[in-house]
Amino acid sequence: MSTQYQVIVVGGGHAGVEAAWAAANRLGIPNSVALVSLDASKIGVMSCNPAIGGLAKGQLVREIDALGGLMGMVADATGIQFKLLNTSKGAAVHGPRCQSDKHAYARTVQSFIHARDEIDVVEGSVERLLTSDQNGTKKITGVMLSAPDGTQIELSAPSVVLTTGTFMRGIMHRGDQKTPGGRVGEEAANPISAALSELGFELGRLKTGTPPRLDINSIDWDALPVQNGDESPVPFSELSRQGWTVGDVRCSQFPLIEQLSCRQTHTGPGSHDSIRENLDRAPIFTGQIGSAGPRYCPSIEDKVVRFAEREQHGVYLEPESHESNWVYCNGISTSLPEDVQETIVRSMPGCENAEILQFGYAVEYDMVRPHQIFVTGQTRLVEGFYLAGQINGTSGYEEAAAQGLIAGVNAAMYAQDAGEFTLDRSQAYIGVLMDDLVTKTPKEPYRMFTSRAEYRLLLRSDNAPDRLTPIAIQLGLLDHTTLGTQRQECFKQRTKLLEHGKALLESTKAGEKSVHDRVLEPDFSVEHLRDAIETQMLQYAEQVDPGVYLTLHTDRRYEPYVVRQLAEIRRHGEMEHKPIPEWIDYSEMDSLRNEARSALERYRPTTFGQASRLEGVTPSDLTLLSVLVKRARAQRRDDEAVPV
Numbered sequence: 271m272s273t274q275y276q277v278i279v280v281g282g283g284h285a286g287v288e289a290a291w292a293a294a295n296r297l298g299i300p301n302s303v304a305l306v307s308l309d310a311s312k313i314g315v316m317s318c319n320p321a322i323g324g325l326a327k328g329q330l331v332r333e334i335d336a337l338g339g340l341m342g343m344v345a346d347a348t349g350i351q352f353k354l355l356n357t358s359k360g361a362a363v364h365g366p367r368c369q370s371d372k373h374a375y376a377r378t379v380q381s382f383i384h385a386r387d388e389i390d391v392v393e394g395s396v397e398r399l400l401t402s403d404q405n406g407t408k409k410i411t412g413v414m415l416s417a418p419d420g421t422q423i424e425l426s427a428p429s430v431v432l433t434t435g436t437f438m439r440g441i442m443h444r445g446d447q448k449t450p451g452g453r454v455g456e457e458a459a460n461p462i463s464a465a466l467s468e469l470g471f472e473l474g475r476l477k478t479g480t481p482p483r484l485d486i487n488s489i490d491w492d493a494l495p496v497q498n499g500d501e502s503p504v505p506f507s508e509l510s511r512q513g514w515t516v517g518d519v520r521c522s523q524f525p526l527i528e529q530l531s532c533r534q535t536h537t538g539p540g541s542h543d544s545i546r547e548n549l550d551r552a553p554i555f556t557g558q559i560g561s562a563g564p565r566y567c568p569s570i571e572d573k574v575v576r577f578a579e580r581e582q583h584g585v586y587l588e589p590e591s592h593e594s595n596w597v598y599c600n601g602i603s604t605s606l607p608e609d610v611q612e613t614i615v616r617s618m619p620g621c622e623n624a625e626i627l628q629f630g631y632a633v634e635y636d637m638v639r640p641h642q643i644f645v646t647g648q649t650r651l652v653e654g655f656y657l658a659g660q661i662n663g664t665s666g667y668e669e670a671a672a673q674g675l676i677a678g679v680n681a682a683m684y685a686q687d688a689g690e691f692t693l694d695r696s697q698a699y700i701g702v703l704m705d706d707l708v709t710k711t712p713k714e715p716y717r718m719f720t721s722r723a724e725y726r727l728l729l730r731s732d733n734a735p736d737r738l739t740p741i742a743i744q745l746g747l748l749d750h751t752t753l754g755t756q757r758q759e760c761f762k763q764r765t766k767l768l769e770h771g772k773a774l775l776e777s778t779k780a781g782e783k784s785v786h787d788r789v790l791e792p793d794f795s796v797e798h799l800r801d802a803i804e805t806q807m808l809q810y811a812e813q814v815d816p817g818v819y820l821t822l823h824t825d826r827r828y829e830p831y832v833v834r835q836l837a838e839i840r841r842h843g844e845m846e847h848k849p850i851p852e853w854i855d856y857s858e859m860d861s862l863r864n865e866a867r868s869a870l871e872r873y874r875p876t877t878f879g880q881a882s883r884l885e886g887v888t889p890s891d892l893t894l895l896s897v898l899v900k901r902a903r904a905q906r907r908d909d910e911a912v913p914v
Contacts, residue, residue: 274426276302276685277678278413280396280462281433282313284341284667285659285674287379289431291340292678294388297686298750303389304425306415308437308456310391314344314379316667317436317453318480319598320372320590323506325355326718327668328366329699332734334671335507337679338747338754340382341671342506343514347521348374350530350589352503361824362727363720366504371527371591378519385517388750392425393418399430399465401652408469410655429654429681431647432462433674434661436478438636439463443553444629445607452633463636470651472639475561476715477554478665479569479632481599482611486589488625489597494533497586503529504817508735508760509753511815516753533587533620537570537602541617542581545574548610553632559605561634562714564665569632570602570614585618596627605632637663640707641873646690647677647704650874656681662707665715672700673707679745691745694846696725696839698738709873709883725835727828732820735761736768763811764818770810771822774803789826796823845892846879850899853906859898866891 277293279286282305290305297303307313322345323331335342349368356363383389394415402411412426437452437459450458467473503525505511510524545552552571553559563569568576573583585601604611608629615624640662643649647656658677659670679691693701702723706716720726729737739748739761748754775786780794780802788794788802800819807814825832856862856870869886882892 273424275304275390276427277429277431277681278304278306278425278427279431279433279678279681280306280413281435281437281659282307282310282391283315283317283433283435283659283670285433285435285670285677286431287314287383288334288339288341288671288674289433289656289658289678289681290383290389291386292338292675292747293431293682294386295338295747295750295754296679296682296745297388300387301390304392304427305383305389306392306394306396306413306425308393308395308459310380310393312376312456313383313391314376315453316370316372316375318478319588319600320370320375321367321588322349322370322667323365323367324668325363325365326699326720326722327666328355328364328506329720329729329731329734330668330672330703330718331506332366332731333698333700333738334668334675336734336738337675337742338757339671339675340379341668343509343516343521344375344378344382345370346505346507346510346524347519347526348378349503349525350527350592351499351532352505352525352529353499354504360828361732361820362730362828364731365720366506366731368503368506369499369530369532369588371593373591373593374527381517381519385519392423394423395459395461396465397422397461399462399469399655400424400426401469407653408651409653427685429656429684431656431658431674431677431681432661433657433659433670433677434459434462435670436633436635436660438661440633440635442631442633443559443605444631445551445553445605445610446558448558452635454628454631466638471642471649473636474639474663474711475634476637476660476663476712477559477561477563477632477634478660478715479563479603479605480630481570481602481604482615482626482630483590483628484587484597484599484615484621485625485627486595486597488623489533489587490620490622491533494535494587494620497532497534499529499531502816508764508815508817509756512760514753514756528592530589530592532589535585535587535618535620536582537585537614538582538617541614542574544610544613544617545571545606548606549575551607551610553605559632559634563632564715564717567603567665567717570604571606587620602630604630606630635660637661639663639711641711643708644876645692645701645704645708646680647673648680648684648690654681654684660715663712663716664703664707665717669703669716669718672703676700676704679747695723696728698734699723699729702729705880705883709875709880710885725839727831727835730824732817732824735764736821764815767807767811767814767818768821771803771807771818772825774806775799775822775826778803778806786826789823796820799823842879845882846877848878850875850877850881851903852876854899854902859895861898862894863891866895870895
């Protein structure tokens, strides 16, 4: 095993594997990336809900795939139920989602990682972060590990990506029980919190939770309402319909494995009464847990208190794998004592005799307040040091993976002295995510929603490759693997078909009107468009991915609104990208309001666009700030011109 790398990634969760994969894609050099994990067998494990995607999260997965990431392919290869959410609304807010086989998912991720010559997997616990001071600038130089046998190993690299998930000083809560750890059966990562504090980072504390898991054989499964997936499922990856191979994993068709149905049940007045009677034993109400949890995914005890008028709450029973009898109870995340959890579960229809295989619990963990990072994921305090995932205050596999990709690419570029990679809010949900993190410190775990993206008509799941694959090609993320070459060819074919399709919309009649005009009619569906032009499209290709027809249909329907949004982006572009020098001293700007000055000092925005989104900064503050920055620049030029 080497001890000298270009990039070191700490943590084998969704952020970590995506960071290592992206760095490997960029570097293309054998043994250039170290992926450090406490336990290599836990790499890619789905700690909570074994599902990928959903509303806005599905867009993130599609964007990760378009940039050469692995999450979309792994989800397609291991999905046991696929569903496109929000189809009653426009295509801009459709959310692809799949229920994954959690054992197959982790195994497939590990196969992906082991297939890359660029990545060395190193087992160990990080004890120290190694840095140096160069001309007054603190830089990362590597990490000190404690190996499983207790020996100390020093790994060196010009860039390090830290993705600790819920493990930094993690404590699991169930009733009055408190157990150190970030996941059942796994230890906490305590030394990292101390190392970050020593470097001067401001830490925070957040909470998340999981529901109980049930034995499917103890549920009256057939008596419950069935929740099936889509008859014609939509894959996450552009490559999955044509097939792909990574190492010993081959996706020869889509869907690849047998699909399963879920069931629906609900809580009732009896279980709600039991919860109310035991609130004095609930850690989130007794003060045992003092940190904030995800407001949009509350625990069942929180829901019963906040929505006291509700007599029931829906619960989805989701099989976790073909390889086990475990069922995930989506909707009753809880940290209540075991006896209360049994009462809740057995009060639900179909679960009267249910056996709980693992009780729910909450986990509290340290995070780094993300005003201390740039949109590249690099920290402001230490050069070459990147953070990604729940350590930045986010919630969810998809948000973590998106950050991992950004951090991994930038860590590799830093090691190569090749500049940096950023995405705007107008380019991708990933851009929205990174911008939100650096301008709004999360008071609760951050979750992506379509409502957070002001340009969501442009940022649809169907057009992710059109927006982002050209950027992946430009960054060299698709240069070093057969998979990358396949992705480039797939994109070229898609681009060609879209060009031909747009021309056919104009020239082909559907009744007395052109297809171009008919698409604007409310009842003219994607299927009608495909029927009208498919024969001619097949003259250009042996087969046409259904996603091409969806993009043609949606682009035409949204055309007037897209033109308006593009004009808006151009209008705001100058201010959005206008830089604010790092050396600006806001404390000297006495003419700024105290609230604005405080926000600017805390977040240190790098552009006026970021400054405009800070809480406490008004349009008039921005106008004044522009004048003050201009004066400061002029003064600096004058000072530098004066001979010593």
